[in-house]
């Protein structure tokens with residue numbers, strides 16, 4: 001037997017290599033079922049032992065074409081002896097596990113097995129594919145696609161680093177008390193037999209960006225490793241020690257969850273065998289994200305530290321906790337081994353011996369230990385990657401399309417350099433003008449459905465905002481009775497007037513008309529603001545590349561609008577002035593004197609009836625009879641209302657005396673209505689009753705009488721003369737009628753003015769103004785200076801696209 005044995009677990013196949021110089025590649029290629037005489041044998045004599053399994057009933061084909069390939073019996077051992085340097089075919093000795101010879105000679109296997117084996121070989125290439133992808137994504141510092149990898153999870157000191165080191169067969173991870181692993185470590189293990197001979201030197205390489213807080217990416221290339229991507233995470237800890245933050249448990253838990261949550265992650269849940277499995281933090285966490293145990297591999301460390309008489313056979317054979325990918329037991333170097341720098345290969349040998357000699361584990365020794373763990377991880381990862389590859393490819397393809405679109409949207413500066421810059425500018429100006437116009441007209445393509453915009457907002461301003469503002473003005477606002485009386489008196493001059501003077505009406509109505517100006521000016525401003533907004537929103541994606549050109553365009557359009565603002569507001573101002581320049585009492589819609597008077601009579605009649613009704617109710621309820629009406633006390637007429645049924649001498653004239661019809665009454669007729677003796681027979685309309693009421697005593701149940709009387713007071717609370725009262729009412733009614741006419745006209749004309757002088761003018765002139773202002777050879781280079789951010793965005797986008805393309809290429813090669 002050989003003394004120097006390297007052991008290498010390969011699925012269900014065990015290869016024992018006599019000569020350690022023979023590279024793994026050689027064995028893998030043998031297992032890939034290549035013809036042995038095509039292989040490049042190292043010098044020297046060697047013997048290979050194959051332990052393999054095939055179906056028992058498999059009959060071996062005998063054709064010449066299948067010579068020089070291999071077959072394995074179910075229980076037997078295939079032994080190959082090759083004398084290097086001779087031309088003879090290699091010899092195969094085939095015996096059972098006890099090395100009893102069972103056959104000899106050329107052995108062949110079925111062709112379909114060769115294909116399957118070759119396929120498996122190809123699968124084995126998938127891990128380098130993922131590693132390559134990872135390198136590609138590392139180069140841009142992002143992991144846009146969730147690459148399959150193995151995440152190592154375990155509580156503190158559970159032996160995570162030891163497991164990793166055993167897999168890598170290198171003493172490379174930091175050791176110490178407390179949490180030593182503080183950042184995720186992405187470990188890429190690369191079997192250097194995958195590379196050319198000149199690259200076959202072993203080395204480790206840090207791939208993460210320096211000076212940046214990121215996971216550490218470490219690539220280890222060695223002939224002693226299998227292709228694997230592992231992520232080592234800080235250990236789960238309960239109590240912070242030293243300089244650790246108080247929420248250390250939460251922080252590490254979240255970090256671990258971030259990694260294991262990804263559906264493409266395989267979870268390597270490390271638990272020490274000397275602690276009850278139900279307390280395993282790693283398995284608890286894994287269960288959270290993988291409740292069915294589909295992507296969790298259990299690793300039991302410290303099997304050697306279990307109490308004497310106990311073992312973990314039940315766990316390792318999957319009878320305690322069912323994990324689809326199973327549990328694998330390992331024995332790592334103890335602290336003492338580390339302190340005494342026990343070499344790795346020795347440690348592996350001790351591990352192998354431990355399992356082989358342990359009464360509980362010897363039967364499952366081939367499924368225990370670090371080499372088996374490494375191989376299993378490799379297989380699982382490979383299968384996992386194979387499953388995920390189509391999905392990843394689809395994702396990469398859609399990323400390529402998206403990124404390509406994005407890149408296109410940034411434009412191509414090289415193309416534009418060649419093209420006439422004048423044409424580029426002209427195109428942008430034309431597009432901007434068209435957008436501006438269509439925003440106003442509402443024909444823009446991507447019109448918002450979330451808020452009113454463009455022309456619709458202008459319409460809203462006219463109809464809702466401006467309309468409401470005008471409506472809210474009361475025709476007689478700010479006009480007090482005192483103002484009206486003074487105006488009437490002033491307009492009569494020194495003589496007592498015979499009728500309500502027209503001058504007084506005109507005097508009073510003009511300032512009211514002026515009230516329409518502020519909201520009209522505000523309307524102009526609002527539309528102007530709206531246009532400015534439209535102008536700002538018109539930037540196309542292309543235009544956003546050129547901030548200077550964009551700014552200039554906005555400046556020019558704003559200037560144009562500002563220029564138009566002045567004449568528009570001037571015109572609106574004129575409209576109001578025009579309206580107040582001449583008070584047209586012949587306007588067909590104007591109420592006219594007669595109608596106004598009829599209206600007042602009607603109203604007063606109503607009031608009188610109301611008063612009488614109230615008075616009656618008050619009297620009915622009053623404990624002390626009402627003695628408040630001096631008119632009554634004087635023995636005069638009971639009605640002390642401003643009674644237009646009576647003329648000044650007290651005789652009843654009745655409403656029939658007023659024959660004026662609404663609207664048809666001439667100005668003269670209404671103005672000549674009022675023959676009056678000035679102040680001669682003026683009477684106080686209604687003496688103040690409130691004092692009487694207030695001095696009275698009410699029954700407690702009739703408290704509402706006070707309310708009623710208050711109303712009465714309000715009806716007649718002025719001390720105007722009857723005639724003045726009448727005149728005031730008349731003037732008010734005329735002002736209201738006239739104001740409403742003017743308001744309607746203004747409400748109609750202001751939007752027309754704004755549209756004509758501001759909106760349409762800007763639409764008609766925007767393009768001309770832009771071309772005049774910006775289509776100048778000497779400005780071109782300045783205007784077409786690209787936005788720096790955009791240039792860098794484009795560069796980023798380009799890099800991403802390259803990365804995705806490269807990734808896609810790598811995947812295409814693998815599939």
Ligand SMILES: Nc1nc2c(ncn2[C@@H]2O[C@H](COP(=O)(O)OP(=O)(O)OP(=O)(O)O)[C@@H](O)[C@H]2O)c(=O)[nH]1
Pocket residue numbers: 154155156157158159160161162163175178179180181234235236301302303304305330331332333334335336338
């Ligand atoms: N005897 C024995 N000791 C082990 C085994 N595995 C790990 N140890 C020891 O346990 C201690 C902790 O192991 P590490 O591999 O550093 O554990 P870790 O989980 O990486 O620790 P942190 O990174 O700090 O969370 C070390 O002293 C190891 O020597 C094992 O299987 N058997």
